[in-house]
Amino acid sequence: MTLYTETPVAGELVLEPRHRSISQFWRWREKGGEALETADPSIRFLNFAEQAAQEQNAVITYGTSFTTLPRGEKKRVAVVIPPLEDINMHHPALTSKVRYLLRNFWAIIVSKALQTYFPIGKTSIAVFSDTSEDRLQVVLRVLTEASASQAVAFWESLESDIHEWVSRLNDRDRLIFLRDISLRIHWQ
Amino acid sequence: MSQSFDPTEFFSFAGLIVRESSANEAALRSAISRAYYSVYLVARDSLFGTDEARLTAGIRKRINRNYQLKTHKKQRELGTHALVIFAIHDRTNNFTLSHQLDQLREARVDADYKMSQKCLSNIGKQSWREYAEETMQLATLILPRAKMLPSY
8 A cells, every 4th residue: 555645845755554464454454354363364364463453453542443344345534644834944953954854754653643543633843942951852743632542552653663764864864863853742 | 778769759749739620730830840750760760770870971971972962072961861861762772762751851841941831832732731631641651661671
């Protein structure tokens, strides 16, 4: 499943799940959402079951229920992608490199939200300054309608995606991300 | 000699405040601050021992070097709050816990230093009660993980 979308801020994005289990998960849904034990035996059960169960929990937790559909019929879900607000604000901490990293970081978060039906209401950039410590930090703020446990579950689900992305950054960019950029998730 | 103070008592105290329906803004701001300090102190002591007993100059130097936190000789070394947040990632390679503690830190800075209500609207909150409740929920979820942090 590859999603193509566009925002006024980031231009065209290609949101492509990396894990095979995601497409397996969709196959499972298209089969009508039967219990995992009765899923297609050609699917490698253990690996799939574990990851699909996580996805199932995520979907249920985020308030979107499974719908039984006739075989072969695909459900279309409208998902709103909020723009990344304040990315163009002027601040010394927002260098071109930081903006570049923020746009990619934002795309990872939005991609995961699309995959898991996590409701993102707003995404914005802010600069955080701890008055007791001489340091500025750029934060990517995500506001959601989800509950605390849903938001934290979503947050933790980002860990592997962030690791994968950071591992592909060069040393300088990795350091900038680790040191100068942080994620905030606020819920209801 | 008495036993060391358990910083999770700050967390319990913050919970008492937030559960009190008549808590005013001063009380709720204090609860946010105590909730952050509870998690921060638990994380710090897990990483470096009680009161940073095991935080040697060598470990501090290593963390500063890994994150190039001290880029100029004249620049003063960063405080222990940032150090603990970086140390979580340095020791565990875990972004989430590090960012979550950082979010609590921002809440504490807002609660202790920001007198206008702008910090509430920035994060979609209508009141300090909402902010305090979110902070307590986050602290509740990450406190057990802070306790489990491996030491240096």
